[in-house]
Amino acid sequence: MADDLSAPLGRKAAKPVSRGLNLNLKPTALPLARIAFGVAALIVVGIGARVLLVNDPMGGRPVTEISLNSGSSNAIAEVVAPNEVTITAGPEMPVENLGVTIVGDDVPDGDPTGIGPETANADGLLPDLLEETERGAIPRVAATGETPFEAYARPSLTPATAGGKRLIAVVVTGLGLNETGTANAIDTLPEAITLAFAPYGKSLNRTVASARSGGHEIVLEIPLEPFDYPDSDPGPDTLLTGQAPRDNLDKLFNVMASFGGYVGVINHMGARFTASTADFAPIMEELGARGLGYLDDGSSNRSVAPQLAAANNVEFGRADMMLDQNPTRASILAQLAALEARATDAGQAIGVISALPVSVQTLAEWAGAVESRGFAIVPVSALMKAGA
CATH class of the missing domain: 3.20.20.370 (Glycoside hydrolase/deacetylase)
Incomplete structure (x- = not known):
């Protein structure tokens, strides 16, 4: 009351400033939109930096390199070597199921392994010529086009x-x-x-x-x-x-x-x-x-x-x-x-x-x-x- 009486006419006395930490923060006081935008920007920048700076032509796919020795006792290796061989596995393919791509101008047409035609089953039938249905196996054209x-x-x-x-x-x-x-x-x-x-x-x-x-x-x-x-x-x-x-x-x-x-x-x-x-x-x-x-x-x-x-x-x-x-x-x-x-x-x-x-x-x-x-x-x- 004394302060009010001593203040100049038309003005109220200023409230004392608290020197302690004010912990009564409201959620609306935080700049959430700016924070979210900043995080998104960091993610985009990180992805761009990886694309530009990391030399990974396989895009993260698992790759295994195998050296084939022409002197090996493995019949397949002897036929394939010294061609370059790359074994890759797709992202949804387990590494155990490996596909072989043979690179080289001297690979002959047909079966490069020399193993021969597909092995028939117990009834003398070629599996690639069979389509499994709910009624049993019925004939189909093979992946090679053979009928x-x-x-x-x-x-x-x-x-x-x-x-x-x-x-x-x-x-x-x-x-x-x-x-x-x-x-x-x-x-x-x-x-x-x-x-x-x-x-x-x-x-x-x-x-x-x-x-x-x-x-x-x-x-x-x-x-x-x-x-x-x-x-x-x-x-x-x-x-x-x-x-x-x-x-x-x-x-x-x-x-x-x-x-x-x-x-x-x-x-x-x-x-x-x-x-x-x-x-x-x-x-x-x-x-x-x-x-x-x-x-x-x-x-x-x-x-x-x-x-x-x-x-x-x-x-x-x-x-x-x-x-x-x-x-x-x-x-x-x-x-x-x-x-x-x-x-x-x-x-x-x-x-x-x-x-x-x-x-x-x-x-x-x-x-x-x-x-x-x-x-x-x-x-x-x-x-x-x-x-x-």
Whole structure:
């Protein structure tokens, strides 16, 4: 009160200044925006400095350098040296899985290691030609571009290399359903005879592997809808007209997963299905995408298979005749003679015969003598071609 009375008129006495530390700071008093901006600026400057000053062309990726000695006992090292080798691992790749890049002008085309082709699995199949699905493994084109048709075709004469020799291919159908009959066909028939397996037998992978190891080329039978379906029923997973393409493709994949190692497929029945372009086209497109051939058994003149195969670059062939519609020895021999006549006129011919015991036995007898008459038996792939 005394201070107020002694202060000049119109002025209040000044408050005494506290000389202690004022700890009553409010959050709004701190310059938060300036602090955050400063921290961000430091981060940007740090990153820029690292880019400019650190010489790291691999961008921080783990790198291991290996010196290869040409005198090493390692076969791969002897082939690769003295080329420069860099082993790198991607940021999401563990270092244990190393990729090798060979740098040098003298590296030959193909496999630089000289190890050879991919190793087949226990069933004689090449893993790179298999696609794993929920139904099992089905054929596909390999990463190298090789197709199952090319990989599993049996080497033989072709019309281009026959030198005027008349070529005959015979396909035995319905194998795999009867184990005894199938084993007899594999053991009795010459290896140049092509074997077609139905997808319904037991132990098909083992049986087909046995047939392939015996030199036989393999095709897969696919069940297709006939005109009198279901009175005539090709079996489970029959592809039907009027169904959604996805449904028929699901059935096709299920059938294709029955076994492996085949060059292509052959129709089992299917006069109605093969006459329907709308239903058949997606199937032929899938065969072309997977590198498989298609053999028409020749039973239907209404089949649009030739046109669809040409449109999808599918290796295609059409059988000239059925050989055992009358399954007696005399009738089969007469049909085989007609097949020879066809080959004489056209230079080549394809016949289809069932796996009935009389058919297999008669075919084996004929095959033992046909080459002496100037014919050559070849696997069916030799008489198939894209767009035929």
